[in-house]
Amino acid sequence: MPDPTITLEIFRYHPEQNETPSFRRYEIPYREDWVVLDAINYIKDHIDGTLAYRWSCRMGVCGSCGMMINGTPRLSCAAFLREYYPNPVRVEPLANFPVERDLVIALDDFMHKLREVNPWLIRAHEQPLSDGEYRQTPDEVAAYKQYSMCINCMLCYAACPVYALEPRFLGPAAIALAQRYNLDSRDQGRSQREAVLSSEDGIWDCTLVGECTVACPEHVDPAGAIQRAKLASTIDWYKRVLMPWGGR
């Protein structure tokens, strides 16, 4: 009996050769313990060295190998061939992003949005070093820990139809990260992030499709983070309107 094989259909785009992308089929050995990234590495090493894609850690930590696998955004290092065998596997660059080349997407928009939400601890008054670190109780850590697990893999953006239709939308990961710092007891920068979060392209663009949370490999639950940000922003609005003397 011949060794089993599996077919990969890979999205190819070489802007210097063709203006439009096409799919190319590769038949490669099937190994039960291979993930899609192993298969792509095999193609790159043995069949077609011109294939371009991003990867690094191969263990779901770096967040660089996200791809559309049979139409679903996944980390290619965590998608086993055996989930698809004997059917062919269709591999495309992450949806909703411009494609630079083959499976490589342009990151500029995401990087810009990440910076916009000031994802770092903001203090009104820094305490002197001699006072020691800002200490937190386990409960205070638990309040934001889940949202700090994001690996910036952008699968949530590829899963979000709002981002597909409104590319200006701030998007799931950036909002979840803003929420991560807003919920941190050491942070005092919520009002600085509010302008971006509550802007026209911020949290109110989200219609709660919820697929960002389904796609997230780190169980960050960006959809939950966005809805909580909406609730917090609404409470702020009522406080301002009903208690204008209250201050914040």
Add this chain to the structure above:
Amino acid sequence: MTGPYRRPVPSTWWLHNRAYFLFMLRELTSVFIAAYLILLLILLYRLNAGRGAYESYLRFLGAPGMVTFHVIALAAALFHTVTWFNLTPKVLVVRVGARRVPAPIIAGVNYAAWIVFSALVAWIVLRG
């Protein structure tokens, strides 16, 4: 040499994935609920206009097409309510000490309130 390639989003994007389809279905339920509310407002207007106007409107509502519409509108309202209630635990994060109140309890409170208010409305309408 061309720049980065932007893939077009087909207008049928919501038919390609079950979750997107259910989401669009939930959004579309609002059309039926809005139409039902318009019929309800007309009912109030006709009630104010007099007995004849009210009774002729009731006959119009009793036509098979209108009954079918109301059955669909009820199904749409139930689908919207159930899917929305099931999403409330995402929005409401209630902590008791270090523990997060489990999702079924948060959704359950909504269902309980729904039953109480429905019973109250039924009592007002049906007491005669």
